[in-house]
Amino acid sequence: MGVDSKLKTLIVIGHPNIQDSRTQQFFKEAVQTFENVTFFDATAGLEIEKAQQLMVDHQRIILQFPLYWYSCPACLKDWLDQILSLSGIEETLANKELGLVVSLGVKSSEFQAGGREKFTLSELMRPFEAIANKFNMSYLPIFSLSNLSYLTEIETKQALIKYQQYVSMEKSFSFEISEQWHLEQLLKIQKNHPKFEEKIQMLIEEIEENRDELSTLEHSLKEMKEE
Template identity: 35%
Template sequence: MINVLKIQNPYNRRKRKQAMIGDKMKTLVIVAHPDYHDSGTQGFLKRATEGLEEITWHYLPEQTEFNVAAEQQLLIEHDRIIFQFPMYWYSAPATLKKWEDKVLTRAFTFANEKGILKGKELGIVTTLGYPAKDFQAGATEGFSISEILVPYRALAHRAGMIFMTPLVVDQFDYMTPDQQTKLLIDYQQYLTAAFSFSFSVRQDWIIKQLKKMMNSNNQAQLQLVIDQLEQNKIDLNDLKDQIKMIRQAEEG
């Protein structure tokens, strides 16, 4: 059995810098779902990863004993860790909790000890059967998603990880085709774009994906879209510079 605590942490400064700019970043999607094989939402999200580079889809089967060394090795090899699960009674399914208890040992996880996860990113993709607007103070559920997911923020803090804004998927079965298309793009960006998902980062990501899609049949049409997006980015940067100059003049 491999003793991963003796493995040199490959997440050095160079790789941390790569992860920040989205250069060959490797993402691990850890999926916990009691009805995984019958879930239309998980099937959709799984298909959304097809064709994406550096993505590892890792489903946690029910009632299984985890190979701790192998699971820890997966964490070591990836830059962004995603916990993906349906919201069950304001928490994740028991399988994910069991995985955490077995795999995230103190010596392996704590930033002030071995700190193997330090500097990596932790994201949450959670699915809801109720509208997301119900999860806020004064609404039906009474608590926000941010409040419910506090334990994962605490985990990221203790491990020295960067906690990403959660991606919430609510009522997938009621989504229109346009809403599903938006979800597909949002999900792919969540897995592969550089955090913090600014407008500029999202735009660069879309241009990059369009360039990958270009082929002999639709090359001209896609090139027009790419050119327009790139021009919009230039225009936006010019606008930002103008606003900055106006503010400096007013302050002067």
């Protein structure tokens, strides 16, 4: 099974100043060509009925916010209080996926035992995991991003791809799923930018030629984990 092209993702942004946030603009630009991704601004009025319908229409729901005093900003908390109190919200959220995209003001490495912040991000975000459990949702691993000023150019590009995958790729990671995801992205570029068609076709052929080697490597890694 590859990338689920039918997967629809709703990204709820809880940021008090989205337009001036370099990180939020980075996220938005990263997936602006993704057809099955919808952004919803939790600060632009409650719009409760619209938000609930969007949740009905999307399988993956992502809460995207900067870390404020070890939690989400008040604007997102207020929005969640309203949404989670709606009649019938249990049926709306059941069996959907809940993910968190958290932007940090310090390096991610500070959030660990022995680090400056002492606690891991997973520990700090447990209330969101409890919400997922309460409403019978599948809780995804947290995606976090350090302040962009801490990242090198290569790290920034890697973060962009990882974010795109977090938003659009199946939660059960495998080399096969990752490979299929990259192939789909290359095909999109090939379609929209004909001048790169020859180079992209070469990349696609190279990926397909190495498919057997990747499958063997994945199988070997799985065996090592089971030992």
